[in-house]
Amino acid sequence: NAGVTQTPKFRILKIGQSMTLQCAQDMNHNYMYWYRQDPGMGLKLIYYSVGAGITDKGEVPNGYNVSRSTTEDFPLRLELAAPSQTSVYFCASSYSNRGDYNEQFFGPGTRLTVL
Amino acid sequence: SQKIEQNSEALNIQEGKTATLTCNYTNYSPAYLQWYRQDPGRGPVFLLLIRENEKEKRKERLKVTFDTTLKQSLFHITASQPADSATYLCALDSPGNTPLVFGKGTRLSVIA
Numbered sequence: 001n002a003g004v005t006q007t008p009k010f011r012i013l014k015i016g017q018s019m020t021l022q023c024a025q026d027m028n029h030n031y032m033y034w035y036r037q038d039p040g041m042g043l044k045l046i047y048y049s050v051g052a053g054i055t056d057k058g059e060v061p062n063g064y065n066v067s068r069s070t071t072e073d074f075p076l077r078l079e080l081a082a083p084s085q086t087s088v089y090f091c092a093s094s095y096s097n098r099g100d101y102n103e104q105f106f107g108p109g110t111r112l113t114v115l
Numbered sequence: 116s117q118k119i120e121q122n123s124e125a126l127n128i129q130e131g132k133t134a135t136l137t138c139n140y141t142n143y144s145p146a147y148l149q150w151y152r153q154d155p156g157r158g159p160v161f162l163l164l165i166r167e168n169e170k171e172k173r174k175e176r177l178k179v180t181f182d183t184t185l186k187q188s189l190f191h192i193t194a195s196q197p198a199d200s201a202t203y204l205c206a207l208d209s210p211g212n213t214p215l216v217f218g219k220g221t222r223l224s225v226i227a
Binding site: 004031033035040041042043045048058090092097098099100102103104105106107108109 | 218
């Protein structure tokens with residue numbers, strides 16, 4: 001199993017550009033998450049999904065969009081990149097969102113810089 | 116408002132000693148608490164989960180306690196090694212169906 005994979009690893013964007021961060025998991029997990037991590041600030045939840053076709057906002061959704069057309073894939077879209085979106089983005093998945101099976105499996109991250 | 120605090124941003128400890136990291140929370144009643152390890156440039160990796168009705172859980176050199184009265188979890192690494200140097204994050208279940216909430220983490224450095 002590859003686990004959770006993310007592409008690209010690094011990206012530099014100009015202000016106003018758009019891009020999609022890709023995330024895929026091969027563990028047949030229903031739950032998937034997008035976080036951003038700024039230095040010293042911990043993980044902030046952007047969006048999450050409880051299954052194909054169902055998404056919900058997290059703590060910091062502004063400036064981002066998501067879709068979940070399959071169980072495996074959960075792309076994150078940045079429409080008009082701003083310097084405030086410079087961060088490291090992590091995708092994660094879990095079997096459940098409660099109880100013993102809600103440990104999250106993280107991808108390797110995408111480091112995004114907006115100039 | 117709900118809050119998770121992990122003690123000091125950084126903790127330095129001598130090799131062979133026991134490292135103790137703290138996770139305090141307010142305005143929560145989590146049923147579960149988890150600990151993760153994060154190495155520089157990598158995603159967090161799950162270490163341990165403890166339930167509210169468990170006082171203590173162990174895994175090799177790791178020990179976690181969960182005191183719902185004090186609203187605190189302690190994470191211990193015994194016989195610490197330089198390879199244990201990393202950032203350690205605690206995470207709590209939130210009410211309802213919302214996902215885990217993570218603390219900011221504590222950066223542990225084990226000095227040889």
